[in-house]
Amino acid sequence: MKSARIVKPKESLEVKELETPKPKGSQVLIKVQSSGVCHSDIHLWEGGYEGIGGQFLNTTDRGVKYPLTPGHEIAGIVDSLGEEAQGFTKDEKVLVYPWIGEGLCPACRSGEENLCDKPRSLGIYMDGGYAEYVLVPSYRYLVKIDDEMDTDASATISCSALTAYGAVKNANLKPYDNVVIVGAGGLGLMAIQLAKAVTGSKIIAMDLDDEKLSAAKKNGADNTINSKKEDPIRAVMELTDNMGADAVIDFVNASKTVETDMQFLRKRAKLVLVGLFGGELKLSLVSMPTRAYRLIGSYTGTLSDMTELISLAKRGVIKPLVSNRFKLSQATEALTMLKEGKIVGRGVINP
Ligand SMILES: [Zn+2]
Ligand SMILES: [Zn+2]
Numbered sequence: 001m002k003s004a005r006i007v008k009p010k011e012s013l014e015v016k017e018l019e020t021p022k023p024k025g026s027q028v029l030i031k032v033q034s035s036g037v038c039h040s041d042i043h044l045w046e047g048g049y050e051g052i053g054g055q056f057l058n059t060t061d062r063g064v065k066y067p068l069t070p071g072h073e074i075a076g077i078v079d080s081l082g083e084e085a086q087g088f089t090k091d092e093k094v095l096v097y098p099w100i101g102e103g104l105c106p107a108c109r110s111g112e113e114n115l116c117d118k119p120r121s122l123g124i125y126m127d128g129g130y131a132e133y134v135l136v137p138s139y140r141y142l143v144k145i146d147d148e149m150d151t152d153a154s155a156t157i158s159c160s161a162l163t164a165y166g167a168v169k170n171a172n173l174k175p176y177d178n179v180v181i182v183g184a185g186g187l188g189l190m191a192i193q194l195a196k197a198v199t200g201s202k203i204i205a206m207d208l209d210d211e212k213l214s215a216a217k218k219n220g221a222d223n224t225i226n227s228k229k230e231d232p233i234r235a236v237m238e239l240t241d242n243m244g245a246d247a248v249i250d251f252v253n254a255s256k257t258v259e260t261d262m263q264f265l266r267k268r269a270k271l272v273l274v275g276l277f278g279g280e281l282k283l284s285l286v287s288m289p290t291r292a293y294r295l296i297g298s299y300t301g302t303l304s305d306m307t308e309l310i311s312l313a314k315r316g317v318i319k320p321l322v323s324n325r326f327k328l329s330q331a332t333e334a335l336t337m338l339k340e341g342k343i344v345g346r347g348v349i350n351p
Helices: 039-046 151-158 160-171 186-198 210-218 232-239 255-264 303-314 328-339
Strands: 002-005 014-017 028-037 048-050 056-058 073-081 093-096 133-136 142-144 178-182 202-207 223-226 245-250 265-273 294-297 322-326 346-349
Touching: 002 328, 014 328, 028 151, 028 328, 039 048, 039 328, 073 133, 073 151, 093 151, 142 303, 151 160, 151 303, 151 322, 151 346, 160 186, 160 245, 160 265, 160 303, 178 186, 178 255, 186 202, 186 210, 202 210, 202 232, 210 223, 223 232, 232 255, 245 255, 255 265, 322 328, 328 346
Parallel strands: 178 202, 178 245, 202 223, 245 265, 265 294, 322 346
Antiparallel strands: 002 014, 028 073, 028 133, 028 346, 048 056, 073 093, 093 142
């Protein structure tokens, strides 16, 4: 089978001919039809993230090994099953849950495998979907999708939509809440759709780009703020009767955005940090208890969240947006375009 692999960080991905795996036990081999191109693939490609004081956090220190086939938003059809795999038949269309844990830690035991102490996520710690086939460790990580559902759009549910959904759930929004969604890219737009569909809160979208803000409005934002053109703190205060935001979901999560977020929080506000831009934050420690802020990190979502999302997508409540399609040989181009902000919705690779 052909796989587009990161052989060495920062170098172009190489299309390699690898032996097609044979599923054993509860494993299932999936013929990949669509694999989403995610921002975190860029970090894998670059070999790390920005940490405190400009320090670089290496992916290899977190257990990532190269060469690696990236790709964790995988939709395709069942090719073959191990002797213990059940519940699926050949050619059935499925979405793969990639946030696989080792199964025994407290997170795994409480259904939060995405937060496993020893993660084995597909496309990060194990070979993923930038390939003609992917070996899934167990049939338990497959969810059937209807034939009439678009395969490319469905693929993006397992990270893009799931991360947005996990963040909206972590914000625990109430009907009377004002929520500020920072960053109206793919994830932000999905969070706006979800917050609109499953909560009754007032949604304020914030971005630097008017085009993205007008998309935010179309997707359900009640108000928008261009933080480049107007003072974001004053704008939020005006829209919230000077009370501040009850919740902020920050899909950028850079020093600059979070420092601003901290300035428009209402007492008891939740600040949900999602983006992987990175950097550092100076905190006024006394404000944390006196204003009872809650700082929450949010990473992807659970298998049951993904199942809920498939149902929401099937009923048309959320509409994942796929804007660019690439071949395996164009993997480097796909990552470069994403890095340069040239992909408006989501890019997918069709091996
Ligand atoms: Zn992702
Ligand atoms: Zn675990």
